Amino acid sequence: MTWGRIIAVVGPSGVGKDSVIRRLCAVGSNLQCVRRVITRPSDAESEDFEGVSDEEFSARLAAGDFALHWRAHGLNYGVPATELAVISQGVDILVNLSRAVLHDAAESFSDMEVISLTASPATLAARLKGRGRETAEDIGRRLSRSNDDWKRTLPDHVLIHEIANDGSLDDTVRHLRARLCPSSRPFTHDAPN
Numbered sequence: 509m510t511w512g513r514i515i516a517v518v519g520p521s522g523v524g525k526d527s528v529i530r531r532l533c534a535v536g537s538n539l540q541c542v543r544r545v546i547t548r549p550s551d552a553e554s555e556d557f558e559g560v561s562d563e564e565f566s567a568r569l570a571a572g573d574f575a576l577h578w579r580a581h582g583l584n585y586g587v588p589a590t591e592l593a594v595i596s597q598g599v600d601i602l603v604n605l606s607r608a609v610l611h612d613a614a615e616s617f618s619d620m621e622v623i624s625l626t627a628s629p630a631t632l633a634a635r636l637k638g639r640g641r642e643t644a645e646d647i648g649r650r651l652s653r654s655n656d657d658w659k660r661t662l663p664d665h666v667l668i669h670e671i672a673n674d675g676s677l678d679d680t681v682r683h684l685r686a687r688l689c690p691s692s693r694p695f696t697h698d699a700p701n
């Protein structure tokens with residue numbers, strides 16, 4: 509049995525990572541989303557994650573539960589190793605990662621690809637405001653966070669799909685699906701955002 513790929517979705521806050529992940533998982537038969545652990549109260553509006561306290565996060569980290577973990581936006585994020593187990597059954601997994609952990613991830617997983625989403629600063633600002641999850645101050649901090657070094661640190665075998673998500677989500681997902689699953693049939697989507 510061939511192992512599945514770990515497909516990391518990265519990009520600035522508000523670019524559409526969670527939206528793209530949700531939509532790709534809804535239309536892709538061999539794609540599974542990862543449920544991250546985050547020290548943020550659970551929120552039905554955005555991604556499906558497990559919200560935990562700082563204490564619980566630390567305990568799970570100490571127990572070795574996380575395959576990857578990082579800190580950003582004043583929050584702790586973890587990818588439970590159990591969420592990645594399906595890779596050994598040939599399933600591809602999609603996961604929203606910090607650009608700061610891509611190098612470590614590429615060392616841990618032999619078959620990794622990266623979806624790098626981009627959008628103009630004006631688009632990002634409008635989307636974060638529209639999402640309404642953060643305060644104006646927090647949005648300002650998210651917009652000023654940059655991380656452009658990650659590409660240089662990745663081994664050559666990691667395939668990078670760079671896609672602008674300034675246009676419609678449908679177009680982005682169609683484009684990505686063709687790149688990730690070239691043999692799949694085109695779809696007419698009717699999945700929710």
Ligand SMILES: Nc1ncnc2c1ncn2[C@@H]1O[C@H](COP(=O)(O)OP(=O)(O)O)[C@@H](O)[C@H]1O
Binds near residue numbers: 520527636639
């Ligand atoms: N292509 C798109 N067109 C319009 N709105 C979008 C698009 N992609 C995402 N959005 C919206 O932008 C906001 C931020 O998207 P989200 O997926 O939460 O981004 P991220 O996970 O990168 O922070 C959400 O309100 C989402 O519905």
Ligand SMILES: O=P(O)(O)OC[C@H]1O[C@H](OP(=O)(O)OP(=O)(O)O)[C@H](O)[C@@H]1O
Binds near residue numbers: 605654655
């Ligand atoms: O190091 P960076 O590449 O800048 O990424 C920092 C964090 O931003 C995203 O988190 P999250 O999904 O909570 O935030 P977002 O929805 O605002 O992007 C991403 O998953 C990382 O956890």
